[in-house]
Amino acid sequence: MLRRTRAGGSFIAVARGVAWRNLHNHFSHPMYFVPSLVFPLLFFTAFTGALGALTNVRGFDFEAGYEGFQYVFVLIQTAAFGGVFTGFAIARDFETGFARRLLLAAPNRKGIIAGYAIAALGRWVFTAVIVTGVAFAAGMTVPAGPGVLPLYALALLINGAGILFASGVAMRLRTVQAGPLMQTPVFLALFLAPVYVPLAVLEGWIHSIARYNPVTAFLEAGRGFLVGRPSGVGLAFGLAVALLLAFGVWALRGLRNAETSG
Amino acid sequence: MGDRHGIEVSQLVREFPKGPRAIDGIDLQVAPGEVYGFLGPNGAGKSTTVLVLTTLLPPTSGTARVAGHDVVREGHLVRAAIGAALQEAALDPLLTAREHMRLQTTLHGLSRADRKRRGDELLERVGLVEAADRRVGGYSGGMKRRLDLGLALVHRPSILFLDEPTTGLDPQSRTALWDEVSRLTREDGVTVFLTTQYLEEADALAHRVGIIDRGRIVAEGTPRALKDEIGRPSVEVVPANDGDRDAVAAVLGKFGESVPGLNQSVAVRMRGGESELAEVVRALDAAGLSVAQLRLHAPTLDDVFLEKTGRSLEGATTELGEGTS
Numbered sequence: 344m345l346r347r348t349r350a351g352g353s354f355i356a357v358a359r360g361v362a363w364r365n366l367h368n369h370f371s372h373p374m375y376f377v378p379s380l381v382f383p384l385l386f387f388t389a390f391t392g393a394l395g396a397l398t399n400v401r402g403f404d405f406e407a408g409y410e411g412f413q414y415v416f417v418l419i420q421t422a423a424f425g426g427v428f429t430g431f432a433i434a435r436d437f438e439t440g441f442a443r444r445l446l447l448a449a450p451n452r453k454g455i456i457a458g459y460a461i462a463a464l465g466r467w468v469f470t471a472v473i474v475t476g477v478a479f480a481a482g483m484t485v486p487a488g489p490g491v492l493p494l495y496a497l498a499l500l501i502n503g504a505g506i507l508f509a510s511g512v513a514m515r516l517r518t519v520q521a522g523p524l525m526q527t528p529v530f531l532a533l534f535l536a537p538v539y540v541p542l543a544v545l546e547g548w549i550h551s552i553a554r555y556n557p558v559t560a561f562l563e564a565g566r567g568f569l570v571g572r573p574s575g576v577g578l579a580f581g582l583a584v585a586l587l588l589a590f591g592v593w594a595l596r597g598l599r600n601a602e603t604s605g
Numbered sequence: 606m607g608d609r610h611g612i613e614v615s616q617l618v619r620e621f622p623k624g625p626r627a628i629d630g631i632d633l634q635v636a637p638g639e640v641y642g643f644l645g646p647n648g649a650g651k652s653t654t655v656l657v658l659t660t661l662l663p664p665t666s667g668t669a670r671v672a673g674h675d676v677v678r679e680g681h682l683v684r685a686a687i688g689a690a691l692q693e694a695a696l697d698p699l700l701t702a703r704e705h706m707r708l709q710t711t712l713h714g715l716s717r718a719d720r721k722r723r724g725d726e727l728l729e730r731v732g733l734v735e736a737a738d739r740r741v742g743g744y745s746g747g748m749k750r751r752l753d754l755g756l757a758l759v760h761r762p763s764i765l766f767l768d769e770p771t772t773g774l775d776p777q778s779r780t781a782l783w784d785e786v787s788r789l790t791r792e793d794g795v796t797v798f799l800t801t802q803y804l805e806e807a808d809a810l811a812h813r814v815g816i817i818d819r820g821r822i823v824a825e826g827t828p829r830a831l832k833d834e835i836g837r838p839s840v841e842v843v844p845a846n847d848g849d850r851d852a853v854a855a856v857l858g859k860f861g862e863s864v865p866g867l868n869q870s871v872a873v874r875m876r877g878g879e880s881e882l883a884e885v886v887r888a889l890d891a892a893g894l895s896v897a898q899l900r901l902h903a904p905t906l907d908d909v910f911l912e913k914t915g916r917s918l919e920g921a922t923t924e925l926g927e928g929t930s
Contacts, residue, residue, distance in 0.1 A: 440691075449684070
């Protein structure tokens with residue numbers, strides 16, 4: 344007689360199984376693990392090294408230094424792209440047929456999305472801790488205040504939204520060829536924001552776009568946390584939660600689409 | 606395993622957008638503990654039927670109950686009661702067999718102690734103990750199939766779906782898998798729904814066979830009953846000279862109706878049964894025709910298929926689309 348856990352074949356059991364497999368594969372295989380760590384570090388060192396002189400631009404006043412200014416962007420970028428890469432993993436599982444194993448074995452299929460999401464969050468936390476360590480080692484200073492923890496909370500929500508957006512795309516198209524559809528919108532949203540200099544310093548069309556880009560709210564709130572003068576926190580968290588909910592519905596409908604497509 | 610329901614399907618239809626009806630109103634019943642062989646060529650609708658019955662694809666219309674549960678409204682209960690090894694063994698090449706067991710037992714919510722015990726038990730049962738800690742990316746086709754079968758059994762399903770489980774396997778692996786399927790029904794009382802395009806597989810394993818063609822079941826019964834229905838044997842003659850084919854066909858035509866033969870041969874289903882064989886030989890001799898080979902065939906499931914559809918099962922090709930069969 345087989346005994347089932349309290350979660351027996353439920354949402355939690357399915358989420359646990361899917362998360363375990365994704366985390367196991369990620370941390371056991373350098374081909375997954377290394378790029379996810381190297382790219383954010385490369386961005387961080389390249390931006391801070393090559394563009395550090397931007398702090399001399401009039402109107403650029405950030406107490407945590409250019410390292411801190413870029414750290415916030417890189418952290419949010421890793422959170423958003425962490426979600427996109429989860430979409431790639433889901434699409435790959437559909438393409439190879441492995442997703443059928445999950446759909447067949449999972450009494451509660453919503454647990455599949457949750458499992459991918461938990462794994463993505465786990466991967467992102469690991470990357471974020473390393474990036475934070477490197478930022479401090481590179482000379483980032485954090486004045487007294489809430490520091491990086493609320494920034495982490497905001498980035499977690501962004502990571503979740505990214506996962507759900509990319510999951511929705513992946514489950515509808517079920518091919519890694521959908522990669523550009525997952526990547527491009529996130530890439531555009533990130534880079535049409537005040538990445539290198541504050542919003543006030545931007546001019547022309549990029550300023551107009553950045554003003555209404557939700558990523559700007561994330562960056563400004565995050566940079567505010569870092570220097571102990573949070574601003575626009577409600578807007579940033581509100582937008583992040585709204586995206587999370589909207590993409591949650593998008594992902595669940597994507598799952599329904601995958602369920603009916605065989 | 607306490608569930609003693611089988612499979613009940615009524616007027617099941619599955620259409621694909623802009624495509625044909627992959628399943629066109631099939632009815633079937635599989636009793637608990639029975640091995641049901643679903644036989645048909647590529648594209649006949651076998652795999653689509655399995656996808657619907659395993660809740661991987663909703664039907665367009667009709668009803669299907671598996672293990673007593675409706676596949677549309679009670680999909681989660683169906684999935685808890687069934688195991689399935691589909692056409693392509695869906696394995697992660699980066700995981701070992703033991704890790705696959707861990708994943709599958711976790712998905713089914715087995716307790717920690719049972720996860721390990723059941724995983725070890727099944728690895729032994731499918732003969733993968735020695736390879737258990739190797740990544741499955743390096744496994745042979747037969748090993749992957751065996752692992753897939755083992756994974757389908759982790760939660761002791763009452764119904765097992767096997768979609769062309771031996772396609773591409775060497776004879777030894779095929780026989781080993783047949784033995785395991787037989788043991789599952791004999792010792793564990795598992796109901797097996799087996800799709801295959803191999804006649805001998807259906808003959809060897811199935812208690813009953815359903816023959817599907819172009820989405821419709823064209824014949825159903827025990828392999829013996831289906832063959833008895835055809836009844837008459839056929840005689841197949843390969844003339845010594847290629848140019849004698851028409852003359853041989855004319856002689857054989859006196860003994861029965863023409864049926865497809867292999868390559869250079871001429872074949873007829875004998876009206877008078879095998880007792881007329883001596884007459885056939887004498888008629889060929891009297892006509893001065895030299896014969897390279899002469900074979901008498903007892904009725905096979907292929908003959909049943911031929912009788913019901915006008916085509917031979919072996920070599921029949923798909924005309925249906927959507928990448929499923």
